[in-house]
Amino acid sequence: MSRKKILTIIIEYLNLGFLEKAMYKLNIFSNFSAAHKLIDYEGDCANLHGHNWKVRLEIICKKTDSIGLTIDFKILKKKFNKILAKFDHKNLNELEYFKDKNPTSENIAKLLYRKVLVDFSDSNCKVNEIEIWESEKYSIIYKPDENN
Numbered sequence: 349m350s351r352k353k354i355l356t357i358i359i360e361y362l363n364l365g366f367l368e369k370a371m372y373k374l375n376i377f378s379n380f381s382a383a384h385k386l387i388d389y390e391g392d393c394a395n396l397h398g399h400n401w402k403v404r405l406e407i408i409c410k411k412t413d414s415i416g417l418t419i420d421f422k423i424l425k426k427k428f429n430k431i432l433a434k435f436d437h438k439n440l441n442e443l444e445y446f447k448d449k450n451p452t453s454e455n456i457a458k459l460l461y462r463k464v465l466v467d468f469s470d471s472n473c474k475v476n477e478i479e480i481w482e483s484e485k486y487s488i489i490y491k492p493d494e495n496n
Contacts, residue, residue, distance in 0.1 A: 371408050371409065371410055372408070372409045372410075372412070372418050373406055373407070373408055373476070374406065374407045374408075374409065374418060374419060374421075374424070374473075375404055375405070375406050376404070376405050376407075376421065376424050376425055376428055377402065377403065377404050377405075378402075378403050378405075378425070378428055378429055378432055379400060379401060379402045379403060379432075380400075380401050380403070380432045380433075380435045380436040380437075381398060381399070381400050381401070381436060381437055382398065382399065382401060382435050382436065382437065382438050382439070382440050383396055383397060383398040383399075383438070383439045383440065384396070384397070384398075384399075384439065384440040384441055384446075384451040385397065385441060385451075386450050386451070386452060387441075387450050388450075389450075396439070396441075399482040399483065401435075401456070401480055401481065401482060402480065402481040402487075403432065403460065403478065403479070403480050403481075404478065404479040404480075405428055405464055405468070405475065405478050406475070406476045406477045406478070406479075407419065407424075407468055407473050407474065407475055407476060408473065408474055408476045409472050409473040410472050410473075411472060418472070418473060419468075419473060424468070427467050427468070428464065428468075431460070431463050431464060431467070432460075435456075435460075440456065445459050453480055453482050453486070453487075453488045454488055454490070456480055457478055457479070457480045457488050457489070457490035458490050460478050460480065460490075461475065461477070461478045461490045461491075461492070464478065476491065477489050477490060477491035478490050478491075
């Protein structure tokens with residue numbers, strides 16, 4: 349492809365505004381340890397047992413600041429760990445949110461998403477999804493349906 353053709357494509361790309369639609373996806377990983385039991389479940393998980401939960405938070409940002417950052421990872425990690433500390437070394441069944449809900453991976457992911465949504469969303473960035481692993485083999489991703 350000629351240099352002129354490449355420049356023409358780049359100019360068209362810029363004129364169509366594609367760069368304004370670009371985004372950055374940030375992922376941060378953390379973990380917590382907690383116990384739970386599943387009510388009305390037939391099997392071993394009906395008994396109190398624990399997991400070392402791994403958590404991934406994905407945030408989408410539209411642009412960077414004057415030094416090229418979207419969000420400082422150190423600040424992000426500190427705020428995220430503060431939220432997760434409320435779950436660490438707890439019996440999840442005893443948390444207020446789970447008084448009338450089973451502490452399934454699905455419900456835990458949904459709750460964590462709601463908790464981080466307030467702290468990590470602004471005009472530039474939004475929480476996109478959260479993924480939790482209850483073991484190295486099983487994970488669940490919670491992402492709200494944007495069509496509703």
